[in-house]
Amino acid sequence: MSDQVGDGHVEESRPGPGFFDLANDRAIRLIGTALSLAFALAVLAMLAFILFINERSAIDVDLFFKILPQFLEPLWVVLQVFLIGSVLSVFFGIFVGLARVSKSPITNGISTAYVEFFRGTPLLFQIIVVYYGVPALWPPGEFPFTTWWFPAAIIAFTLNHAAYEGEAIRGGIAAVPDGQMEAARSLGMSYTQGMREVVLPQAWRNALAAIGNDMVILVKDTSLLTVIAAPELISQFRDVNSTYFDPWTPILILAFAYLAITVPLGKFVRYMEQRADWGGEHE
CATH class of the missing domain: 1.20.5 (Single alpha-helices involved in coiled-coils or other helix-helix interfaces)
Structure with a gap:
């Protein structure tokens, strides 16, 4: 028309x-x-x-409440590994991310090799190396730790997830416009001050979703500790199943236990994303 x-x-x-x-x-x-x-x-x-x-997989309510207290201590173990591992991995991940954007070829090269190794090999392999390999460096009977599984778990999780947090921070820094650093330098700030006061807060906001997702993955990764006989949830499930020959009842408890951590964690991450959305509108 x-x-x-x-x-x-x-x-x-x-x-x-x-x-x-x-x-x-x-x-x-x-x-x-x-x-x-x-x-x-x-x-x-x-x-x-x-x-x-289904009669073959029906939940035994009496057994459910009978074995439920046995999963409380393993749940506490998972929480401890998660809390300590997540704090340390984020802390060291910030330094890894800064090293990845460093203009020094040595610093950048070492951090890149670190990230490639720990992202390129399975976490299970890294747990085995730390748990079995490190004590083998001492003469028999002279290793200073009597209970090694917990420090080994923290070391392996920190090393592994710090590589992922570092890449999230690196991506967050790369997403900050170059003009932000230039503006900071024009105000008389040093490179370190500009990175700390201007760039990193914006990079943290950009990387928050990836960091939060990795924290949820860390919770689920604790199930791998069953290979070193750590008293976590999967190990407890195996003990209960071998005693009562009823897999589905403890499986239900496992699901509730993991979701009791990951669901609130996901909500907390979304809340932090909303708080960090400085330019957006909050309801």
Whole structure:
């Protein structure tokens, strides 16, 4: 369609969205909603069949409450490893990230090699190296630790996750415009002051989602400590299952135990992201 205007020119008029366009948008939303509900119902039905309907996998309520206290101490172990490992990995990860953006070829090269090694080898391999390899460096009977699994777990988790935190920090720094550092230097700040006062706070905001996701992964990674006989949740499950020959009841407890940590942790990370969104609108 075209409209005649006063100066004799013809202006093409653009038609608005037609009925079929709106119908397609509405249909897509309805299809998405229907698929989401169908998926949720299918998962719930499968869980109900596994946990309550199928005689071979039905939950023993009496056994559930009987063995529940046995999982409290392993849950505390997981919390300790998570809290200490996450604090140390973030602390050292900041230095790894700063080293990754260093203009010194030696500093940058060493940090790059560190990141590539600990991201390129399995965490299980690193746990085995620390737990079995480090004591072998001492003469027999002279290793100073009698209970080595806990320090070994902290060392392995810190070394591994600091590499991931370092890459998250490096990406956060790279996302900060170069003009921020230039503005800081123009105000008389040194490079170190500008990095600390201007760049790093913005980099932290940019990296927060990746760091929070890695913290959730760290919680789940504690299950690997079963290979060094650490008294964590998976080891406790194996002990209970070998005693009662009922896997599904302790499996349910395992699910609740891990979710009791990861769900609040995820909510806390989202809260921190909202608080860090300086330029956004908060509800």
